[in-house]
Amino acid sequence: MIRDTLKSQIQEDTGQAIVSTRRASGGSINQAALVELENRGTCFLKWNTTADPDLFVKEVKGLHLLRSVGTDLIVPEVIKQGTYGNGIGYLLLEYIKEGSAGAASSEDFGRQLAEQHKIKEEQYGLDHDNYIGKLPQSNSRHNDWTEFFIQERMEPQVKMGLDSGRFSAGITSAFQKMYRQLPDIFPDEPPSLLHGDLWGGNYFFNTDGKATIYDPAVYYGNREIEIAFTHMFGGFSSGFYSAYNEVWPLAPGFNNRKDIYNLYPLLVHTNLFGGHYGRQVKSIVQRF
Numbered sequence: 001m002i003r004d005t006l007k008s009q010i011q012e013d014t015g016q017a018i019v020s021t022r023r024a025s026g027g028s029i030n031q032a033a034l035v036e037l038e039n040r041g042t043c044f045l046k047w048n049t050t051a052d053p054d055l056f057v058k059e060v061k062g063l064h065l066l067r068s069v070g071t072d073l074i075v076p077e078v079i080k081q082g083t084y085g086n087g088i089g090y091l092l093l094e095y096i097k098e099g100s101a102g103a104a105s106s107e108d109f110g111r112q113l114a115e116q117h118k119i120k121e122e123q124y125g126l127d128h129d130n131y132i133g134k135l136p137q138s139n140s141r142h143n144d145w146t147e148f149f150i151q152e153r154m155e156p157q158v159k160m161g162l163d164s165g166r167f168s169a170g171i172t173s174a175f176q177k178m179y180r181q182l183p184d185i186f187p188d189e190p191p192s193l194l195h196g197d198l199w200g201g202n203y204f205f206n207t208d209g210k211a212t213i214y215d216p217a218v219y220y221g222n223r224e225i226e227i228a229f230t231h232m233f234g235g236f237s238s239g240f241y242s243a244y245n246e247v248w249p250l251a252p253g254f255n256n257r258k259d260i261y262n263l264y265p266l267l268v269h270t271n272l273f274g275g276h277y278g279r280q281v282k283s284i285v286q287r288f
Helices: 004-014 056-070 105-117 145-164 171-185 222-228 236-249 254-261 263-273 277-288
Strands: 020-026 031-035 042-050 078-084 088-094 130-132 135-137 192-194 203-205 211-213 219-221
Touching: 004 020, 004 078, 004 088, 004 203, 004 219, 020 192, 031 236, 056 078, 056 130, 105 130, 105 203, 105 211, 105 236, 130 254, 135 145, 135 171, 145 171, 145 219, 145 263, 171 254, 171 277, 192 211, 192 222, 219 222, 222 236, 222 254, 254 263, 263 277
Parallel strands: none
Antiparallel strands: 020 031, 031 042, 042 088, 078 088, 130 135, 192 219, 203 211
């Protein structure tokens, strides 16, 4: 399962012997395993033979940023990031055992995410680009959210879809019509620290019932795009949303805007997986 070259590199980089390994789920992008180190215990390992190793370099930056802001959200500690073989990237993280939600876990998650969103910057974006899934994510800074959303979120993904043939050229005019409406649709929100890829597959509750978040695609953006993303693929619990709004209520009309925000993850999924995601994109854009 884990190549000997990767095992040897981990032992060299950490200075510890590997006692055992066992398979783990790595999602749809990476391969993963649990690795027991001699003096550290069980760690979570992921690697990717097809992605740029910079993927994990930027993930480390995102994890460090989320850990630094002082909420009660659990973010795995980075143990080691490196490469092996012919430049294949790997990332070794603290292993956090999955548990189950307690009576107040979802509500606490909502409150803590609202507290994270109160961490602000002057501009939308970030001081470096990173990735969402294994696709590049541009974070060039802008003073205006609509401009950022169009130039850094919509246009790179639309271009990727056009270049790959997943979209026909006609979709460009539909997006342009939608863009012209956005300044009157988006509320005035400050740039908030976002996880950036917060859906049901990128969090769980640990054995203490605390929300644990991982696989970030961080940047500073309008917090509504993050809450919209949580509604995809089934959504979070009602208690999560109620508690979030107790701490920092969303502006009226959010439900009318969330499909526009979710064009971004839908475009990403179109470019990664194709299929019905592209049809969802077209349906939303044509409504506006």
